[in-house]
Amino acid sequence: MAYNSIILRVEMNHALIHFGEVASAIGKAGGDVTSIDVIRPGQDVSVRDLTVHVTEEGEAGVVEAVRALPGIQLVNVSDRTFLAHLGGKISIQPNLAIRNRDDLSRVYTPGVARVSSAIHDSPDKAYSLTIKRNTVAVVTDGTAVLGLGDIGPYAAAPVMEGKAMLFKQLAGVDAFPICLDTKDTEEILRTVKAIAPIFGGINLEDISSPRCFEIETRLADELDIPVFHDDQHGTAIVVVAGLLNALKVVGKRMDQVRVVVNGIGAAGVSICKMLLAAGVKRLVPVDREGAIVRGGRYPHHPMWQWLADQPQVEAETGLLKEVIRGADVFVGVSRGGLLSADDVLAMAPDRIVFAMANPRPEIDPEEALPHVKVFATGRSDYPNQINNVLVFPGLFRGALDCRARRINEPIKLAAARAIASVVSGSELNAQYIIPSIFNEQVVAKVRHAVIETAILTGVARRTPPDFR
Numbered sequence: 144m145a146y147n148s149i150i151l152r153v154e155m156n157h158a159l160i161h162f163g164e165v166a167s168a169i170g171k172a173g174g175d176v177t178s179i180d181v182i183r184p185g186q187d188v189s190v191r192d193l194t195v196h197v198t199e200e201g202e203a204g205v206v207e208a209v210r211a212l213p214g215i216q217l218v219n220v221s222d223r224t225f226l227a228h229l230g231g232k233i234s235i236q237p238n239l240a241i242r243n244r245d246d247l248s249r250v251y252t253p254g255v256a257r258v259s260s261a262i263h264d265s266p267d268k269a270y271s272l273t274i275k276r277n278t279v280a281v282v283t284d285g286t287a288v289l290g291l292g293d294i295g296p297y298a299a300a301p302v303m304e305g306k307a308m309l310f311k312q313l314a315g316v317d318a319f320p321i322c323l324d325t326k327d328t329e330e331i332l333r334t335v336k337a338i339a340p341i342f343g344g345i346n347l348e349d350i351s352s353p354r355c356f357e358i359e360t361r362l363a364d365e366l367d368i369p370v371f372h373d374d375q376h377g378t379a380i381v382v383v384a385g386l387l388n389a390l391k392v393v394g395k396r397m398d399q400v401r402v403v404v405n406g407i408g409a410a411g412v413s414i415c416k417m418l419l420a421a422g423v424k425r426l427v428p429v430d431r432e433g434a435i436v437r438g439g440r441y442p443h444h445p446m447w448q449w450l451a452d453q454p455q456v457e458a459e460t461g462l463l464k465e466v467i468r469g470a471d472v473f474v475g476v477s478r479g480g481l482l483s484a485d486d487v488l489a490m491a492p493d494r495i496v497f498a499m500a501n502p503r504p505e506i507d508p509e510e511a512l513p514h515v516k517v518f519a520t521g522r523s524d525y526p527n528q529i530n531n532v533l534v535f536p537g538l539f540r541g542a543l544d545c546r547a548r549r550i551n552e553p554i555k556l557a558a559a560r561a562i563a564s565v566v567s568g569s570e571l572n573a574q575y576i577i578p579s580i581f582n583e584q585v586v587a588k589v590r591h592a593v594i595e596t597a598i599l600t601g602v603a604r605r606t607p608p609d610f611r
């Protein structure tokens with residue numbers, strides 16, 4: 144169950160109500176008053192802020208219970224999550240202060256002109272003399288935002304700002320949200336190419352499938368900086384990392400297990416591809432209409448056709464609730480609330496369930512947990528958070544540090560193994576298959592794996608000093 148803290152600003156008429164009655168009404172409605180701030184004291188009337196801990200589902204009931212009390216005027220309800228977003232979550236800071244004319248003439252005209260000329264003469268100097276070496280664009284068109292769907296570029300911005308915060312806090316990467324007001328593939332390609340000179344990498348985010356495949360492939364081919372669709376490959380990398388460790392917990396091998404992947408969109412396609420590269424021999428990709436089967440024809444979906452042509456993909460058709468029977472592993476990147484406890488119970492013994500749809504997983508964790516050996520979600524309020532935030536900060540840290548031209552398949556597999564390796568043999572258990580994003584080893588190990596593999600596979604343009 145997810146909890147929120149809300150702040151209720153109330154005006155109390157002391158002749159009509161005592162604070163105890165307010166607290167008791169909140170308690171009866173399922174809330175818990177955790178602090179009280181007197182905003183305006185008064186003999187007859189006072190204004191107070193009540194911070195209330197309540198479940199997401201219970202929030203409306205608490206608000207209504209307070210509103211209905213005699214002698215109470217509910218002035219405002221604010222949610223701490225909304226308060227954290229006031230004014231946006233990131234800003235740009237200068238690296239040095241301009242204190243006098245001398246400083247001004249160095250960082251701006253005329254001094255800056257010499258630096259511009261130097262970059263004009265040797266474009267590579269853009270890496271050492273501008274923000275390019277440490278800056279990533281987080282680009283979206285707002286068409287597949289979390290599990291919320293096509294909510295547009297304005298509504299996508301808080302998610303992109305959140306990604307930018309994580310880039311900076313976890314890996315020191317400066318990331319800037321670019322929310323595009325177009326869904327046209329050619330226009331997105333033109334725009335991203337046109338803004339690329341200032342960036343050292345492009346993180347594509349929440350762009351719906353199948354357009355995301357063409358957009359990523361063409362940008363990666365046409366730009367000389369790494370282009371990485373986070374929802375595809377960040378998710379696939381972290382799933383493979385989690386599965387490597389989950390399989391150790393249940394004592395099964397990658398080449399033995401039957402894996403059902405539900406939701407063959409951006410994340411699902413890349414997960415299937417990486418699972419095959421990691422050694423899975425029995426794969427059942429499923430979308431709305433049922434299983435994508437070996438030998439099937441999917442003329443409007445090249446990536447589904449690619450899957451249908453793979454020998455490891457099963458040939459039997461069926462809806463999710465049919466094909467999940469007997470599966471060892473379920474990976475959900477589709478939408479919330481699709482599975483029941485009975486569906487999970489129909490899987491093989493020692494079942495592994497990664498229900499990763501955001502914000503609501505494919506099965507409610509409370510319903511699944513009693514029946515599965517290893518359970519993971521994309522959420523931060525349960526153990527085993529399988530979320531691409533474990534990948535993109537370290538991956539771009541490494542790619543920027545070695546100035547990788549692109550992110551190739553060996554780099555992705557190395558990143559997955561690096562994340563899995565953060566959990567040592569003695570620490571590994573069903574509730575701990577994947578490290579926390581706050582574990583400092585994650586970014587360091589992913590960075591190391593990315594640089595090492597980029598150098599080995601010839602896509603690095605520079606060897607960082609700590610690798611010489």
Ligand SMILES: NC(=O)C1=CN([C@@H]2O[C@H](COP(=O)(O)OP(=O)(O)OC[C@H]3O[C@@H](n4cnc5c(N)ncnc54)[C@H](O)[C@@H]3O)[C@@H](O)[C@H]2O)C=CC1
Nearest residue numbers: 289290352406407408409410430431476500501521530531
């Ligand atoms: N935990 C994590 O790190 C991540 C989680 N996700 C979550 O995974 C979900 C999908 O994300 P994307 O691949 O980016 O979206 P997408 O829109 O590219 O793909 C979603 C796919 O799910 C399919 N789908 C929808 N309802 C379905 C159903 N009832 N049964 C089977 N398939 C169904 C759609 O047809 C589509 O092919 C979202 O909820 C997203 O939040 C995505 C990326 C990372």
Ligand SMILES: CC(=O)C(=O)O
Nearest residue numbers: 288289290374501531
């Ligand atoms: C985590 C993420 O990138 C998503 O749910 O879209």
Ligand SMILES: [Mg+2]
Nearest residue numbers: 289348349374
């Ligand atoms: Mg995303």
